[in-house]
Amino acid sequence: MAAGFTxxxxxxxSIDSAKLPVELTVPPGAREISTRESxxxxxxxxxxxxxxxxxTFLSDIQSRLAKAxxxxxxxxxxxxxxxxxxxxxxxxFYTSSGGRAVVHQWIGxxxxxxGDILTYSLRYTSPAxxxxxxxxxxxxxxxxxxxxxxxxxxAIAMQNAASRTPTH
Numbered sequence: 449m450a451a452g453f454t455x456x457x458x459x460x461x462s463i464d465s466a467k468l469p470v471e472l473t474v475p476p477g478a479r480e481i482s483t484r485e486s487x488x489x490x491x492x493x494x495x496x497x498x499x500x501x502x503x504t505f506l507s508d509i510q511s512r513l514a515k516a517x518x519x520x521x522x523x524x525x526x527x528x529x530x531x532x533x534x535x536x537x538x539x540x541f542y543t544s545s546g547g548r549a550v551v552h553q554w555i556g557x558x559x560x561x562x563g564d565i566l567t568y569s570l571r572y573t574s575p576a577x578x579x580x581x582x583x584x585x586x587x588x589x590x591x592x593x594x595x596x597x598x599x600x601x602x603a604i605a606m607q608n609a610a611s612r613t614p615t616h
Contacts, residue, residue: 461485468492471513471566472595475505488602493594500552500572500586501538505593509568518558518566525557525565525603526610532556540583542576550576552586563600568593 463485465474474481478494485491498505510520524530533539533554540552554570570593572586598606 463490465492469597471516471518471597475508478593488599489596491594491596493592496591496593497589498591499589500591502554502570502591505591506554506570513558513566516560518560521557521559524555525559525567526607542580548576548578548580549573550580550584550586563603565596565598565600565603567596567598569595 461484463483465481465483468474468483469490472490472492474492474494475496478496481492481494483490483492496502496505513520520534521532522535524532533556538552538554540550543549543551550573552572552574554568556568558566560566570591572588572591574584574587576584
């Protein structure tokens with residue numbers, strides 16, 4: 449959903465991180481903080497130092513959201529055939545963008561009683577050799593976090609637009 453940070457925010461503008469919704473609170477120690485807001489959508493991204501698999505960070509988010517009435521979704525809200533990281537945990541893939549790397553990714557969505565959607569995307573990116581294969585552990589603790597809160601109306605509009613988009 450990191451791509452959704454920019455793609456879903458039509459005409460975004462930066463906002464003060466102190467004015468973010470409580471669900472998107474930036475934790476102490478975060479760096480490289482970037483915020484965006486457009487009608488119905490607020491997003492933030494930042495980097496933290498957290499050892500893989502960011503257990504404490506994820507537990508804190510899950511606990512805080514549960515107390516506020518947010519329910520974790522078993523499937524990706526925009527692609528319901530794809531299980532979320534609440535179900536399948538961390539995934540891993542290789543990329544050659546900017547040199548060969550292995551990316552460990554966790555993406556989870558939540559729904560509140562008003563129908564708003566909240567997405568957290570966590571990533572570790574580590575260099576990988578050309579012959580790297582299989583499952584590896586990140587070699588750093590640089591956790592990239594992207595979080596987005598979408599009002600129910602904006603989420604429904606995005607789902608409708610996605611269902612009308614032909615797949616090839």
